[in-house]
Amino acid sequence: MTRLDLRGVAIFKGWLDPGRQADVVAAVRGVVAAAPLFSPDTPYGRPMTVRMTSAGAFGWISDRTGYRYALQHPSGVRWPPIPDAILRIWDEVTGLARRPECCLINWYGEGARMGLHQDRDEADFTWPVVSVSLGDDGLFRIGSTTRGGRTESIWLTSGDVVAMGGDARLIYHGVDRIRFGSSRLLPRGGRINLTLRVVT
Template sequence: MTEGPAALDLKGVRIVPGLLDPTAQAALLKELRALVAAAPLVTHSTPRGKPLSVRMTAAGRFGWVSDRKGYRYADRHPSGREWPPIPQPLLDLWALLVPGARAPECCLVNFYGEGARMGLHQDRDEADLTQPVVSLSLGDDGLFRVGGTVRGGPTRSCWLRSGDAAVLEGPARLAFHGVDRIRFGSSTLLRDGGRINLTLRVVT
């Protein structure tokens, strides 16, 4: 981890540029490859049956899943396997960024291929909404957009680059947010391109 530039404020969401240097990013990517080998990426669908453009897996006590039954946390991968543990570097990052928070129980791993996006949404499937959500970007740049806590109204955007972190906490914990697009091929971290977004959160 590096000190990097000063944190930025994006409608209450704390953006921490350059938190992980290239060496730390490469080391974390190696751990993520082992994680995905244990819990392969899955293409979930909305309750209406539309496939999501982002492929997902998770680590920790819980993972997030979505299908005809709805959006929810589950204690096992769709294959029936237990989720692998959250890698220690991510636990260290959580402790650094939100030292007063409870330990994270889930790390979502979202992979954005070329053309993938994530519409504006709130993270509100968790039981304790006083606890923060910490997000880390790896790979290609992603255009991150943040709105208010009510759908509609003005939004602001910034490009998140490999090694950048974002923290949703306090009044911004329930801010609508999403990724409009990625700048495919903008990073050399992933051999075939794409973006990985890791989000740590407390579920219970």
């Protein structure tokens, strides 16, 4: 495992070995069985290219009424609990007693991307955001805490973990593209990104 720091963002390369990656994917499949992936729209009416679901007390959703946290999946069911295999990553990376209340699960298929954005729908920005990459490589782009200006990019591979906290908590970030089929972790290809957040 190697730690890199890019603009205050901590990037832990190879944090999860192949066995743990498989365990986390199995846990994600359990979440998806209870709260299926859905295709959200932005508030501007444009469909997002990722499919998503959540686990925890809250789930993050997007539709024409805005970006927000909700207590229920769009189908009306409650979000399932965050699996222990995922919570363990938060515990190891942050060392915090407080645990996340939301695990947002984004699935990137071929051609999917995520534009530069801030994670700012939470009540208290003193808590970090922890992101886990599984499956195909994703080109992760980091800007600054204000929109515009120079950016830097790094390829995230399966098992990498990213922590955004402190001065980097509100940094703009996104995923420009994935190398579809670059990993054998997911039989049909694609990238799973887990984002762990304290909401309240």
